[in-house]
Every structure is written in C-alpha cells, then in structure tokens.
Amino acid sequence: MDNRKVVIIGDGAVGSTTAYTLLLQDYVNEIVIIDLNKRKAEGDILDMKHGMPFVSPKIIKAGDYTDCKDAHVIIITAGVAQKEGETRLDLLKRNMRVFDSILENIKPYIDDTMVILVVTNPVDILSYYTYKKLGIDSSRVIGSGTVLDSARLRYSISEDAEIDPRNVHAYVIGEHGDSEVSAFSVANIAESPLLEYYSNEQEGNPRERLSKLHEEVKNAAYEIIDKKGATFYAIALSTAKIVETILNNQKSVLTVSTLIKNKFNNEIDDVYLSLPAIIGNKGIIKILSLNYSYDEVLKLIESAKTLKKQYKELNI
Numbered sequence: 001m002d003n004r005k006v007v008i009i010g011d012g013a014v015g016s017t018t019a020y021t022l023l024l025q026d027y028v029n030e031i032v033i034i035d036l037n038k039r040k041a042e043g044d045i046l047d048m049k050h051g052m053p054f055v056s057p058k059i060i061k062a063g064d065y066t067d068c069k070d071a072h073v074i075i076i077t078a079g080v081a082q083k084e085g086e087t088r089l090d091l092l093k094r095n096m097r098v099f100d101s102i103l104e105n106i107k108p109y110i111d112d113t114m115v116i117l118v119v120t121n122p123v124d125i126l127s128y129y130t131y132k133k134l135g136i137d138s139s140r141v142i143g144s145g146t147v148l149d150s151a152r153l154r155y156s157i158s159e160d161a162e163i164d165p166r167n168v169h170a171y172v173i174g175e176h177g178d179s180e181v182s183a184f185s186v187a188n189i190a191e192s193p194l195l196e197y198y199s200n201e202q203e204g205n206p207r208e209r210l211s212k213l214h215e216e217v218k219n220a221a222y223e224i225i226d227k228k229g230a231t232f233y234a235i236a237l238s239t240a241k242i243v244e245t246i247l248n249n250q251k252s253v254l255t256v257s258t259l260i261k262n263k264f265n266n267e268i269d270d271v272y273l274s275l276p277a278i279i280g281n282k283g284i285i286k287i288l289s290l291n292y293s294y295d296e297v298l299k300l301i302e303s304a305k306t307l308k309k310q311y312k313e314l315n316i
Helices: 013-023 038-049 088-109 123-134 149-163 194-202 208-216 218-229 232-246 294-314
Strands: 005-009 030-034 059-062 073-076 115-118 142-145 253-255 256-259 271-274 277-280 285-289
Touching: 005 013, 013 030, 013 038, 013 232, 030 038, 038 059, 038 232, 073 088, 073 232, 088 123, 088 294, 115 123, 115 232, 123 256, 123 271, 123 294, 142 285, 149 194, 149 208, 149 232, 194 208, 208 218, 232 253, 232 277, 256 285, 271 294
Parallel strands: 005 030, 005 073, 030 059, 073 115, 115 142
Antiparallel strands: 142 256, 253 277, 256 271, 277 285
16 A cells, blocks of 8 residues: 555544544554553554454554654644633634644654644634644645534435435535535535425425524534533544545545635635535645525625634734
8 A cells, every 4th residue: 555644643532533433444554643641542542453353454553743754644633622711712822832832743744745634623723823834735734624514414404305315415614613604505415406406395495494404503513512522423534534535535525624715706815714625635636616605605705704803813
C-alpha cells in the first residue's frame, strides 16, 4: 500500500472513537494517537490491538509529534471542555491556545501532500484559525464542517418519507451551528426534486414538514448531549468518510468546511464554512456552485456574517 498514515491529535471521546472507526477500515495502514495523557492513549491502543486478528493488518501506536512525519492526514479532535459559567467566547479563546501548541508542534513535519482535518468545535472558526496559523494552501486545511449535519438531514428525510437514506441526497450548508442552512432547493430523492417528491408523495404542507426536519437536525446535538453527555459515534463515521475520500482520492462531494473567497456577488469572502466540495488526495479540488434558492442564499450570507463577527471578536 502507498502512504495511508493517519495521526489523530486528541484522545477524548471523539478522537478515540475515530481511531476505532478507522481501525475497522482497510484503506488505512497506520494510525497514531497523540494526547497529553499518553497513558490513556496507550490504553486505547492496547485495547484496539487485541482486536487486530479481526481487521486488516495495520500499525497502531500511541505516539508524539515526531510521528506526524510522513502522515497523509492529521486529524485534530483535541479541545477543552466548557467550564460552568464560562462564555462561548472565553471557551473559544482557550481552545485557540490549545491549537497554538498543537500547530507549533506539527508545523515542522508538514509537507506538500499532508491534509489537516479539523474536527474540534467550533469547527469553522478553528479551521480558519488553523489555516491562518499554518500558512499553507487552504485546500489542505479542511474542517469536518456539515458532513455530519448533512447525514442527519438525509436520515431525517428518509425517516419522514420512509425511504432508504442512501437514496436521499441533501446538503446542510453554512456554519456548523445554529445558523446552518438546509438546502432543500437542491435536494432530491431518487433523482426527484425533494419539494416535488413531497408534493406528490407525502401528505400535508411540504415546506412545513421540511422546516420541522431542519429544526430537528439543527438541534440534534443538543438532544444527544442532554441525554448522554456528548456526541461521538456519528462524527467519527463522518470523519472516517472524509479520510476515506482523501486516501482513496475518490473525488467525492462532501460539505466540508473550507475557505470561501468572493462568492455570491462577493457577499461571502475570506471565511470558512461548508459548501459541497469535491475532495481528493490533496484536499479540496473544487467548490461546487449549485442553484440554491434566493432565501437559502440570504441565509447563507447571514451565516457567513455570523462567523466573520466571531473572527473580529477573537482578533483572528
């Protein structure tokens, strides 16, 4: 196999679940976990090693930053938890300090083929911060963005319409957060435009039903966190899908967070957010221009303004 080495920085719930998800895949041949708590990382690696007879052969280890050398993908899941009474802005500032340390440590090992994948939230802001700090081409610094949100939307539509989610094609665009936009105008079920499908096949007001699904998707993480304290299974699967697309040079379309320049009559410029993009072995190949509705474009512009306001507050 060619170089299919993945380094995961951060061995919390998301990092360890991502490592386990990648362990099950045959498109990776080396996984390294880096964490300040190396003992915890060593324990997770040992636990996974005991399952090696059931998966394709690969190297797995708890390492340090020198192991970033020759990695194809570096995934950053590390971050600090919000303290009681702490504002979101203060949490962001603390996570930026965590990223300062991480980025300084990986910088000596970055080469022209490496892709940096940011998963830590708020993913759009931290992806932009990573791009600014590393100074490498934006195509090779991507965030997990709304890949998970889009999967949640496809699942919700499939449940509502009672159809296989693999036959539902839909995107959530914009911020991975409260200002995200469900792009129903470009969604379809088995090649039938979604609004047309709902008008012909489903009872009730299509727009009202889809608006309800959007709210469910937007608030899904809050519901999961309220019930179990954190989300990690689906984001690990989303991250693994992005890694698969990169390592196999699949040129798949995913709504990753990426740098948007001079889009929508220059209303969106120099901001990281999610739009459907073609992904290959060096990151972003092309951002697609789809025929969104006028209302969706307005909401997308507002989403971009929300993120730009936070850049200003953080002096990025």
